[in-house]
Amino acid sequence: MRSTKSIVQMVQSSKTYLLNFLKTMSKSGDVKIRRFVDIHNDSSFGKYAIVQPWVVSEKVTVPAYIPQPSYSQSMVPKNGPVMPEIKDEYQIECMRHSCKLASRILRQAGALIEPGITTDFLDKQIHDMIIGNGAYPSPLNYHGFPKSICTSVNNIACHGIPDNRPLQEGDILNVDVTVYLNGYHGDCSAMFQVGEVDSEGKRLITVTELCLKSAIEICKPNEHFCNIGNVIEKTANEHNLNVIPSLLGHGIGTYFHGAPDIYHFANDFPARMKAGMTFTIEPALSQGTTEIEILEDRWTTCTVDNSRTAQVEHTILITDTGCEILTL
Secondary structure, X not given: OOOHHHHHHHHHHHHHHHHHHHHXXXXXXXXXXXXXXXXXXXXXXXXXXXXXXXXXXXXXXXXXXXXXXXXXXXXOOOOOOOOOOOXXXXXXXXXXXXXXXXXXXXXXXXXXXOOOOEHHHHHHHHHHHHHHOOOEEOOOOHHHOOOOOEEEEOOEEEOOOOOOOEOOOOOEEEEEEEEEEOOEEEEEEEEEEOOOOOXXXXXXXXXXXXXXXXXXXXXXXXXXXXXXXXXXXHHHHHOOOEEOOOOOEEEOOOOOOEEEEEOOOOOOOOOEOOOOOEEEEOOEEEOOOOOEEEOOOOOOEEEOOOOOEEEOEEEEEEOOOOEEEOOX
């Protein structure tokens, strides 16, 4: 049984490792990525392709008339708050608008997903949807991230960079959409099935969605944040799946990431939720290992044993009586 202390040390180590990568990337030039061939996998994890990065197209631009976050040119975001922010009614209303737009675009993206399209094509389509609504795609140039969305396929746990690999029958795909509208970020992600997916892939998605739903249901004023992780890990383990502990939820507002950190594994941290807080819950579950590695592109995060992962995400608001899912 892992202790909370040992898990937190691992998470903090992973966060430090990732931040060092981000700082290095923000100072470097373009990173060239080799093209790989997918390896077919048919094991206890199911039948799917093990995915590695392919070729990434040039970074697109955003028209100057679109209001843009601080990092759109510098690549370096302003620091978010170190203590969870309590938002007023005006701020909450702004969050509602950005989150509704992110959610609507994510749903529209689902209609585009089919075997043969590339995640680069998906990125371009969603980029146009976002700027067409007067918003900025939040991931673009965040610490130098080269695309407008994250697309993570099969064994890619998160931060997958859209590229020219055609989606294959049987792939499972996370699409993560965040928009910056009128000075506020709205963040959500969902899993999509490409064609006919095997039973283990479907089960992985279903349980991950159940974990998110169960975690949101307990959110209310004065609830301990730790119970988010407690209910998620309990639910995952009941279905013989594992929570990837180093992938966290986060506070969100005029900043993309800030306090509080939302841990998705069982813990006993004492902090409590308060009305007016907004944050994401975004559990990532693995069929196998909880260990991940970051590839040469300094973003793509994959499981070390090539097991599939699934991740889903909502931005929520703590209200006076419970919580509101802003990204429905």
